[in-house]
Amino acid sequence: MLLPLSLLAPPLSRAPKMLALFLALFLSPVHASESPAGTFADGGNTQVSAMMMFLGNSRKVYILDKAEGNAAQINGHPAWASVWDIDSHQVQLMDVSTNVFCASGMHLPNGSFVTFGGNGAIGPGGNIGSQKNPSGASGAWDSIYQDFDGSKSIRILNPCNDSDDFSSSACQWFDDPTVLSMQRQRWYSAAEPLANGTVVIIGGFVNGGYINRNYPNTDPMYEGGAAEPTYEFYPSNGQTPQIMNFMVKTSGLNAYAHTYLLASGNLFLQANYSTMIWNPDTNTETDLPDMPGQVVRVYPASGGVAMLPLTLANNYTQSILFCGGSDMPDASWGDYSFPAINTWNYPASRDCQRITPEPADGSAPAYVKDDEMLETRTMGQFIILPTGKLLMVNGGNNGTAGYATATGQTSSFSNMPFDMSLASGPVGTPAIYDPDAPAGSRWTNAGLSSSQIARLYHSSALLLPDASVLIAGSNPNVDVNTTAIFPTQYQAEIFYPPYFSATTRPVPTGIPSTISYGGSSFDVTISTTSYSGSANSAAANTTVVLLRPGWTTHAMNMGQRYLQLNNTYTVNNDSSITLHVSQAPPNANLFQPGPAMVFVVVNGVPSNGTAVIVGSGQIETQATAPVAVLPDSVSLASASGSADGSSTSTTGSVSPSASSSQSHRAAIIGGTVGALVLVGLVGAGAAVWFARRRRAMNAPVPTRPYQYSAAPGSGAGAGLGAMGALHQESPSTSAIAPLTMGGYRDVPSAGQERWGYEAPAMQPFAEAVSSNNSITGLSSQYDPYSAEVMSTTPAGQRRF
Ligand SMILES: *[C@@H]1O[C@H](CO)[C@@H](O)[C@H](O)[C@H]1NC(C)=O
Ligand SMILES: *[C@@H]1O[C@H](CO)[C@@H](O)[C@H](O)[C@H]1NC(C)=O
Ligand SMILES: *[C@@H]1O[C@H](CO)[C@@H](O)[C@H](O)[C@H]1NC(C)=O
Ligand SMILES: *[C@@H]1O[C@H](CO)[C@@H](O)[C@H](O)[C@H]1NC(C)=O
Ligand SMILES: *[C@@H]1O[C@H](CO)[C@@H](O)[C@H](O)[C@H]1NC(C)=O
Ligand SMILES: *[C@@H]1O[C@H](CO)[C@@H](O)[C@H](O)[C@H]1NC(C)=O
Ligand SMILES: *[C@@H]1O[C@H](CO)[C@@H](O)[C@H](O)[C@H]1NC(C)=O
Ligand SMILES: *[C@@H]1O[C@H](CO)[C@@H](O)[C@H](O)[C@H]1NC(C)=O
Ligand SMILES: *[C@@H]1O[C@H](CO)[C@@H](O)[C@H](O)[C@H]1NC(C)=O
Numbered sequence: 001m002l003l004p005l006s007l008l009a010p011p012l013s014r015a016p017k018m019l020a021l022f023l024a025l026f027l028s029p030v031h032a033s034e035s036p037a038g039t040f041a042d043g044g045n046t047q048v049s050a051m052m053m054f055l056g057n058s059r060k061v062y063i064l065d066k067a068e069g070n071a072a073q074i075n076g077h078p079a080w081a082s083v084w085d086i087d088s089h090q091v092q093l094m095d096v097s098t099n100v101f102c103a104s105g106m107h108l109p110n111g112s113f114v115t116f117g118g119n120g121a122i123g124p125g126g127n128i129g130s131q132k133n134p135s136g137a138s139g140a141w142d143s144i145y146q147d148f149d150g151s152k153s154i155r156i157l158n159p160c161n162d163s164d165d166f167s168s169s170a171c172q173w174f175d176d177p178t179v180l181s182m183q184r185q186r187w188y189s190a191a192e193p194l195a196n197g198t199v200v201i202i203g204g205f206v207n208g209g210y211i212n213r214n215y216p217n218t219d220p221m222y223e224g225g226a227a228e229p230t231y232e233f234y235p236s237n238g239q240t241p242q243i244m245n246f247m248v249k250t251s252g253l254n255a256y257a258h259t260y261l262l263a264s265g266n267l268f269l270q271a272n273y274s275t276m277i278w279n280p281d282t283n284t285e286t287d288l289p290d291m292p293g294q295v296v297r298v299y300p301a302s303g304g305v306a307m308l309p310l311t312l313a314n315n316y317t318q319s320i321l322f323c324g325g326s327d328m329p330d331a332s333w334g335d336y337s338f339p340a341i342n343t344w345n346y347p348a349s350r351d352c353q354r355i356t357p358e359p360a361d362g363s364a365p366a367y368v369k370d371d372e373m374l375e376t377r378t379m380g381q382f383i384i385l386p387t388g389k390l391l392m393v394n395g396g397n398n399g400t401a402g403y404a405t406a407t408g409q410t411s412s413f414s415n416m417p418f419d420m421s422l423a424s425g426p427v428g429t430p431a432i433y434d435p436d437a438p439a440g441s442r443w444t445n446a447g448l449s450s451s452q453i454a455r456l457y458h459s460s461a462l463l464l465p466d467a468s469v470l471i472a473g474s475n476p477n478v479d480v481n482t483t484a485i486f487p488t489q490y491q492a493e494i495f496y497p498p499y500f501s502a503t504t505r506p507v508p509t510g511i512p513s514t515i516s517y518g519g520s521s522f523d524v525t526i527s528t529t530s531y532s533g534s535a536n537s538a539a540a541n542t543t544v545v546l547l548r549p550g551w552t553t554h555a556m557n558m559g560q561r562y563l564q565l566n567n568t569y570t571v572n573n574d575s576s577i578t579l580h581v582s583q584a585p586p587n588a589n590l591f592q593p594g595p596a597m598v599f600v601v602v603n604g605v606p607s608n609g610t611a612v613i614v615g616s617g618q619i620e621t622q623a624t625a626p627v628a629v630l631p632d633s634v635s636l637a638s639a640s641g642s643a644d645g646s647s648t649s650t651t652g653s654v655s656p657s658a659s660s661s662q663s664h665r666a667a668i669i670g671g672t673v674g675a676l677v678l679v680g681l682v683g684a685g686a687a688v689w690f691a692r693r694r695r696a697m698n699a700p701v702p703t704r705p706y707q708y709s710a711a712p713g714s715g716a717g718a719g720l721g722a723m724g725a726l727h728q729e730s731p732s733t734s735a736i737a738p739l740t741m742g743g744y745r746d747v748p749s750a751g752q753e754r755w756g757y758e759a760p761a762m763q764p765f766a767e768a769v770s771s772n773n774s775i776t777g778l779s780s781q782y783d784p785y786s787a788e789v790m791s792t793t794p795a796g797q798r799r800f
């Protein structure tokens with residue numbers, strides 16, 4: 001296994017190009033008059049197409065692609081994962097065992113990330129893998145791409161940084177469905193965390209398709225075994241997946257249902273043109289009004305959807321904003337195979353609607369028409385900025401997400417005008433939505449440049465710690481195609497929102513590494529070089545916000561949330577400002593436990609984000625405490641700042657500490673915060689004693705906590721449980737090769753024993769239902785990191 005070596009450096013052949021990029025990005029002089037505000041810059045080559053991304057920590061973005069024929073190779077097969085370094089814009093390839101094609105994903109309370117499901121194994125051209133599942137309808141493994149079936153996968157990643165050993169299993173994806181998997185096959189499932197950090201996973205396709213129905217739709221519940229109308233939890237609470245009626249009601253257009261946890265603990269769901277509130281404990285549904293105009297927002301209509309910032313001004317009222325998508329008539333949507341019409345000629349929607357699902361005054365929830373977008377857009381994606389405005393990027397004017405070789409109107413691939421793309425008219429110009437602006441003036445794209453790179457199906461976008469936005473991916477092709485009209489895209493870009501015109505940025509100190517739900521306030525100080533003009537007005541115009549960028553795929557940022565922390569302030573005699581900041585409100589439904597960034601925004605200019613863990617770091621009911629009363633604000637009329645804190649000036653005076661360079665990057669004032677930024681996420685993760693999910697209600701409680709960083713061997717004898725030993729390697733080899741799955745990856749030579757590995761059970765859906773679906777035993781009972789597993793499953797071999 002050459003995993004460690006290939007991870008440590010990109011192949012030499014790529015080095016010159018990377019070096020050129022590096023030089024272009026960092027060494028060419030950037031003058032203050034050439035502010036990057038509103039522009040795109042090169043973000044490097046992601047080497048795998050960035051269908052999915054998430055911010056692992058202050059240094060790394062993790063990228064996932066589907067299993068496909070990327071030129072970049074790892075362990076003898078094409079790579080479909082990489083980790084992008086925020087400073088260098090270079091990636092290291094990573095190995096993932098299963099096909100993560102169109103998975104869902106979420107953060108966990110301890111700062112790790114998890115992805116759910118995907119497709120069966122495929123080989124070149126998107127064909128079913130060479131090794132079929134027992135049904136014959138999907139792949140268990142493919143001998144060329146060497147991907148395993150990912151349809152039940154639960155993959156876990158513990159984010160690392162450069163001071164960690166990336167070659168160690170601790171920094172790699174854990175991905176082995178024989179050890180940890182969902183109870184059901186789910187492709188395009190929804191995922192949303194509850195207040196205790198448990199993730200609810202909803203619906204999905206069993207196998208593939210454009211939309212989740214046959215036509216006519218005579219079996220809206222199961223579609224003959226192709227639809228999965230149930231929900232389940234990670235970690236599993238032992239419950240057999242139950243049917244969610246809403247999945248039946250919205251059949252056909254219910255993949256990646258838009259799902260948001262509400263203040264009450266219930267969840268808001270929107271799919272097809274239906275809306276409801278769901279109680280996850282009782283599985284009861286309360287209908288809300290239909291989407292006006294029957295505009296579809298879920299995949300493949302793929303509208304931009306976000307929960308608006310929770311602020312003091314709106315009293316943490318949760319409102320969901322929907323923009324764009326498609327209002328194609330029912331028959332146009334076609335079925336699993338393809339749309340009935342030439343979607344690329346059908347303009348996407350420009351309609352926006354807002355809804356407040358739980359109005360504080362008890363009134364009936366209702367959709368309210370919002371300002372229309374500046375253009376029609378499918379696959380537009382909302383990125384919540386630290387300023388509380390929402391950036392919309394990516395997408396196309398016409399059509400839908402998805403790809404196909406034909407439509408109901410174009411039977412031959414050679415007549416498809418955009419190759420496999422079902423969308424056309426890429427929108428290269430971002431737009432910014434201000435939720436607080438008066439109706440009629442919420443959208444603007446003034447001063448924003450256009451990207452020349454089409455970002456259509458399977459593109460993604462993510463807020464970075466410096467408050468710029470990483471934009472990557474786009475691949476409306478069944479397999480890698482760099483010559484298609486909309487090719488497989490590896491080039492990343494960084495978009496700099498307007499506040500990058502500021503020549504200096506606030507540098508807060510004192511942000512803690514963890515945020516609790518209620519309890520004592522904490523003090524954050526910004527120096528005089530962090531703002532300009534009157535200290536009193538700067539202090540009064542400062543907000544402290546918690547922002548979670550989310551796990552992005554398919555024009556969504558799952559888990560994305562923004563919550564303003566309450567604060568008062570003291571203007572000090574040295575013109576610094578001390579902010580007295582409240583913890584998160586004592587209701588984890590408003591902002592679920594887990595990783596986030598804290599930004600301090602002064603006069604509209606954000607600081608860099610500081611990584612924090614919100615809550616206990618564990619999957620459990622989160623402790624809450626009464627909100628401490630904040631000290632009264634203290635002003636000082638004579639104090640003023642020495643920075644250019646303007647969000648609009650591009651030529652303002654440069655503060656002394658920033659005068660050595662006029663590059664926007666260098667002009668961001670250095671300070672002690674740089675070190676603090678990194679402490680939160682990873683530090684908290686390392687310090688936490690990892691309490692484990694209860695593998696069953698009556699699982700033995702571990703007698704001692706298991707520390708993640710425990711030396712290999714300290715848990716000897718523990719292991720995999722039912723499947724027994726999968727690894728024949730020596731312990732030192734298995735420590736760096738967590739991803740192999742026995743006999744399939746290493747094609748056995750004649751007479752060589754396969755190690756008893758069977759692909760995760762892939763019985764047809766109908767069969768599963770009729771057998772009352774007892775859990776296969778391969779499912780969520782074994783958490784490879786779990787103390788319970790360590791202490792209760794003597795069989796097998798330790799993996800790490
Ligand atoms: C990286 O992670 C380690 C813990 O894994 C932490 O101690 C360190 O501060 C982090 N930051 C940097 C810059 O490496
Ligand atoms: C959306 O839901 C409506 C109402 O149930 C249904 O008639 C329609 O077929 C659904 N659309 C699709 C494309 O499945
Ligand atoms: C804000 O919300 C809280 C909790 O829902 C409620 O108790 C309070 O009355 C609200 N305040 C205002 C001004 O609406
Ligand atoms: C989008 O659809 C409209 C209406 O059919 C059509 O006029 C336009 O040419 C399409 N745009 C592209 C890029 O195909
Ligand atoms: C890539 O797309 C082009 C244009 O449609 C097509 O001619 C070619 O066959 C495709 N290549 C592959 C490998 O699919
Ligand atoms: C500023 O100095 C005055 C006079 O020494 C003192 O009374 C006041 O408390 C100081 N204010 C702060 C915020 O330190
Ligand atoms: C806060 O600063 C922004 C950016 O300079 C400005 O647009 C806004 O009017 C200020 N708000 C107040 C209340 O001064
Ligand atoms: C988390 O909450 C869900 C929903 O109430 C519940 O089913 C689950 O058992 C809880 N998990 C833990 C670890 O508390
Ligand atoms: C914010 O803090 C102020 C000052 O202590 C207090 O009056 C106000 O009620 C707080 N708001 C919330 C939502 O806690």
Ligand SMILES: *[C@@H]1O[C@H](CO)[C@@H](O)[C@H](O)[C@H]1NC(C)=O
Pocket residue numbers: 086087465466507608665668669670671673674
């Ligand atoms: C903010 O982030 C940028 C980009 O990572 C970095 O160059 C800069 O040094 C950071 N500023 C501070 C004060 O840490």
Ligand SMILES: *[C@@H]1O[C@H](CO)[C@@H](O)[C@H](O)[C@H]1NC(C)=O
Pocket residue numbers: 108110111112156158619685690692693708783785
């Ligand atoms: C975080 O929690 C998950 C779920 O319990 C676990 O699998 C993972 O190992 C934990 N991360 C670390 C760094 O321990």
Ligand SMILES: [Cu+2]
Pocket residue numbers: 101102458554
């Ligand atoms: Cu997809």
